[in-house]
Structure formats: structure tokens, C-alpha cells
Amino acid sequence: MLQELSEQEEIRRTKLAELKKLGINPYPAEEFKVNVTAQDIKENYVGNEDNYKNVSFAGRIMSVRDMGKAAFAVLQDSTDRMQIYVRRDDICPAEDDKQLYDVVWKKLLDIGDIIGIEGYVFTTKMGEISIHVTNFKLLCKSLKPLPIVKTDAEGNSFDEVTDPEFRYRQRYVDLLINPKVKKTFEQRTTIINTIRTFLNEGGALEVDTPVLQSIPGGATARPFLTHHNALDIPLYLRIANELYLKRLIVGGFDWVYEFSRNFRNEGMDRTHNPEFTILEFYVAYRDYFWMMNTTEKLLEKIAVDLHGKTELTVGDKTINFAAPFKRVTIFDAIKEHTGVDVSKMNEAELRGVCKQLHLEIDDTMGKAKLIDTIFGEKCEGNYIQPTFITDYPVEMSPLTKKHRTEEGLVERFELMINGKEIANAYSELNDPIDQRARFEEQVELMERGDDEAMFIDYDFLRALEYGMPPTAGIGIGIDRLCMLMTNQPSIQDVLLFPTMRPEAKAELTPQEN
């Protein structure tokens, strides 16, 4: 690849050559033994000074303050930043050879380089805990100038790199120079660890199910299509893993879960990425009431593990994750926010209501979709505090068990938080004959023009015919949950490498021509 180098890049390459000329390997192979981290020093040095008289530390140079025959620099390791103090006559004790300081340190090192140092910890006149360097070694020469973000004593940052394109495409730089970014991703992992611990302690088994599926089932969405050469068959990237986890319940596991990376070939925006993560779990002999109790306990625990409290600030709202959450049926929700009781209405009456409310509808929409539209437009955004919306119409829940008492409804809930759906759960449909009929209704919907209807998975039906115990299941959108819990406005801020259009068109290789 041909690339034009900027002035600063040329200079760094020249320095690289000079280092080599001096016999310094800019990319040494041998390990550099580190015996302390920045965080360790900052937390433990005071009161334990004797333990920090011989430290070995490594990090990336983030700034340098050169003062002639001495200098301060800030190194960043994986835990924090640490100031170091380098004095010429300490690292170059010989009277006639000051090259290591005058040439290597002052001329040939740059911001962004990674060095290892040895020395002792002390506190400067200004009161900052620092390492007094007795020896240093270049561990990696950096050839690209690192954008500098400066921060003053009040915590104001200057020249912060905010360009989203730069940040998402070069996340490695974003992570280095914007400490808050790193924290968000550490929090994401904390959330996932909390969930995993919660489920494992409850007796759940983590499993892996196929990502490549010949029938993209378990949800309604446009899939990504690929092709397997050896079998010469089309394969889809999964849009959900639901049907596989239920097969495992048939197979005798009582509680299974999977953090499922799903792929949906649809639009992208602040809350959608083509690949995203859903946690699904299925528990035998439970119903959706048990699932509500479990879900609210889990979310409360996540909030507490992450922030030490249940009340969080999200944007300009305060959200309280303390269990129990409010529960409202979808019909009551609609009645509350529109004044209309749609619970006994037929399709024609529902169309009338939609018209009155000025909602856009079309002929392909069935009864359930009309209800869902009313709820989505008029109600959903109002549920800022965690709320379970329950008891949906049967038509749009083809995998859900019919309600134990209410005709035409299913035992389903969605968890709404901050006006968005975070989780979707059911008492799972385990009647194989009913399930087959529901799939067939989906085919009819598809023929009517609904391009979101489900495919029929005959092997899944076969599994149900062997018998699946009554089961409660849930899917929780992990990315959106992370957005909430870390107060990030965009899904791209909780995905390390969000999907982006390629920077340049890939050059055609000769073979392809």
C-alpha cells in the first residue's frame, strides 16, 4: 500500500534509524519484568515507602516536560498514569558519556513510545507520587504521532479527540487518549461478569449453539446470507439462538444460557448495530412470573455491582433499578396513555383507533401489529422507570404459550426502561401442535406481505414433539443494557469496534481481475 508520510512520521522514522545506528533495538524481543503498576503505587505507596525502593515499571509516554538536565514524563500503563522523573546524571553517571540522556532520551524518544524503567518511588515537591528513574529501556518505538489530550487540575480536558469517525475507526487510539472510554468497556465486562455469576450461582449452564444456521429462526429479522462450499448449501448468520436453547431444554438441561452474538441485516442507528449481543436464558418448570422476579433481581444486582446503588443517572433522567418493577398489561398501558380500551376490539375497530390517533398503518398489518403500533407510538416512550409490559396478543408471539386465563393473549412480557425495550420474555410454548399451527399462521402472514414473519423450523417442531417441560425464557439486549448502565447515548460507545463502512475500496487483486 502506498502511503504518504507526514513530516512528523518522517521524523519518527529517522529517529528509528538513528536508534538502530546506536545499537538500540526499537522492538526488543526479551521480556521486560514489571513488578508494579501505576494503580498499585498510587494506592499503596504512602505508608509502605520501603516496598517501593526498587520498582520496575513499563508504560507508554503520554507527555514530557523537559527541564534541561532533568525531565518529567508521564507514563500510562493498563491501570493508570504515573509520573516519572529522569535526571541526566542519574542515568548517565559517567562524566564523559551523557549520550543516553542527551541523545536517546531527549532526541530520540517521542510521545507514544513504550518504555520500561527501573527506579524508586518518591513524592515531588508538588506532592505528586512519582518514580525516580535510574535506568530505562525502549520497548517499542511509535511511528505515528499520538493525539495529545491535556487535562488541567480541575479535570477540564483540552483538544479532546471527539471526531466519532476517528474514535470508532481507530478505537485503539481512542482507548489510549480518552480514559473514560476505557472505563466504559471495563464496565461492560463487569456487567457481563455479574450476569454470568448470577446465572451460574443459580445453577445455570452456559452453552454455545450454532451461529451458522440453515434456518434463521427464533426471531423475525432480515438475516445475513452466506454459503458453505463443501456442503454447497446456503447458511444464515443467526438472528437469534432461541430455538437451539429450547432444544437443550428438551434434551434435559434445566437452565441454559448463552450470550448470543446475533446478526441482522437491517438499518443502523444510535441503538442498532448489524451484530449485537443478546443474553438468552431458559429455565424449565418456571413461568413468566418467576422470570419477572428473577429479571428485576438481576438488574438490581447489576446496578449495585457497577455503581454501588440502584439509582442511576441516564441522560437527563434518574432511573431506579430497585426491585420490584412496575407491571402493567399492554391493554392497560394503551388505555392509560390513549384513553381507549382496545382489549375487546376486532381488526376493523383497531384500524379506526389508529386513524383517530394519526398512526401510519397499512393493509398487511394484522390485529396484533396494530396493537403493537399503538403501544410503540403512544406508550413505550413513557416508561422511563423499569416497567414490565405484560400479556401480549397471540398473533405476534408465535413462540409463546397462550395465557392461562385470558383468551387471545399470551404469557409474555417486555421490560421497558428509559422508553426502550430492554428484554423480552415468555412462558415458552411447548405444545407441539399449537406451535405448528402458529408457524403456519406466520407463513400466511408472509404470504399476505409481512416480510418479518418467521420461517418454519421442522426439526424444532420434532424436538417439541418429544416433549419440552414448561419453561420460562428471556432475551436481554446486552448492548442496550450497557448503554443504560454506563450512561452512553449511542450503541457505538458500548461496542469496541462498531460496524463502519470500509475506509477505502479494497483494491482488486490480480486473481479477481
Added chain:
RNA sequence: GAUUCCGUAGCUCAGCUGGUAGAGCAAUACACUUUUAAUGUAUGGGCCCUGGGUUCGAGUCCCAGCGGGAUCACCA
């Protein structure tokens, strides 16, 4: 997919009604042995996203494309 805003130095940004580019940080050079957004002096660095067009003249105006953000549609 639609609408709209944006794209200028490594980074953050100026650049008025069109007259061939500026600042701060970063870089280079010099000074400075406890600084912390270190400081002082000097210097260099730009296919102004790409391609057309209008014009004597385009970073600036028009059109198309590429890339990004926001809003909407679809969805989780």
C-alpha cells in the same frame, strides 16, 4: 433507504459578502537539574475529502461522488 449538517496541519478548530491559508497543542532547534495544560525564543509542516462546473480568480458558490454525525423509516 429519505432528509439535514459536517469533512481545512498529527489533534482541536478559525478562515467574514469568492482575491491561491491561520491559531493552540504536537513536531524541529536552542535555553532551563522537582515540573505538571511546565516556561521562553525561533523554525518547519497543508492534493483545504474526491471529481466536475461557474468565474479573470474557488477552502469559500453550484452539481455529483466518497466518508461521518443527527433526525426519520425498519428493527433489538
